Amino acid sequence: MSGNVIDPQSRGARQRTRQLAISEAVMAEGSVRIEQLAERFDISLMTVHRDLDELEDRGLLRKSRGVATATSTALVESSDVYRSNRQLAEKELIAHAALEFIEPGQAIMLDDSTTTLHLVPHLHTKTPLTVITNTLTIMNELRGARGIEMVGLGGEYFNWCSAFMGRTTVKEIAELRADLFVMSTSAIVDDISFHQRPETVDVKRAMFESSSRRLLLADSTKFTRRALHGMLPLVDFDAVIVDPGTAADDVSRLREKGINVIVARKSAGSRT
The missing domain is CATH 3.40.50.1360 (Rossmann fold)
Structure with missing residues (x-):
């Protein structure tokens, strides 16, 4: 941010965009191995685990035994991650x-x-x-x-x-x-x-x-x-x-x- 102008491409905005893409990939396929998500989005395993933890907290998916699985609930459409893009x-x-x-x-x-x-x-x-x-x-x-x-x-x-x-x-x-x-x-x-x-x-x-x-x-x-x-x-x-x-x-x-x-x-x- 320079001066008093809010940077729309802030780190938070990029993270929300990435999390939306991850959630949509999991919802489209039903379940995806976590290692595949890291490779697909060119991010570290630590980053993808952190994103998945936040998405799980929002009720968008479940994470278990190295696999991310989609959740089908009304909460998905309510989530700010889903709505943001x-x-x-x-x-x-x-x-x-x-x-x-x-x-x-x-x-x-x-x-x-x-x-x-x-x-x-x-x-x-x-x-x-x-x-x-x-x-x-x-x-x-x-x-x-x-x-x-x-x-x-x-x-x-x-x-x-x-x-x-x-x-x-x-x-x-x-x-x-x-x-x-x-x-x-x-x-x-x-x-x-x-x-x-x-x-x-x-x-x-x-x-x-x-x-x-x-x-x-x-x-x-x-x-x-x-x-x-x-x-x-x-x-x-x-x-x-x-x-x-x-x-x-x-x-x-x-x-x-x-x-x-x-x-x-x-x-x-x-x-x-």
Whole structure:
């Protein structure tokens, strides 16, 4: 990192990309010998064991007797490792559109979504800011960033999403007031945001209630997915930002309900 610009190709980002590739290789083949993974990705056995240990902690696979075996659960799609390299171009477009809602001097809450994570490298353009988050990945990315005061929320740590959640986290959120809350969702069903995990729902609802304005970031795939736990109706958000691939029928329906839908567009300065 130079100056106050967050380097998107940080060591952590490279590690997440490699772990995603490893997890996808194991899921595609069902099981793979650990020595083969080391050879395929040109990394040491120590490194591949460390990556596999983290992936096992997130519930993505099992490691036993020199073999990595895929796990088939809903936790796979919830994991930050799985989500981090999905719809990258769309998430970057959405993040640039969301940036327009952030003003210097604000206190902003950021959830644990990988879409929101795409905002982080651009926050230096809006300083001074106070960033409130329960996400360890964001805390690490913003550590030492000039002009950004960071408030880290504590609680029970959930490795699968690199975030703190639970009763303590919700209590801390209730004692704060932010100007803006930026969040994403796992699925949109009947124009309501949904998530697979109830503890995530509790935290996002608390952040929503503690913020003056609320943004929902949702790429087009959210409209085709399903999840178990309902969170918040889209009509309750100040704006819902989607990518250009979102079906016109979905955009029209939401707007007819009075929802402020913003379709992110590629600009001359965009890197996507």
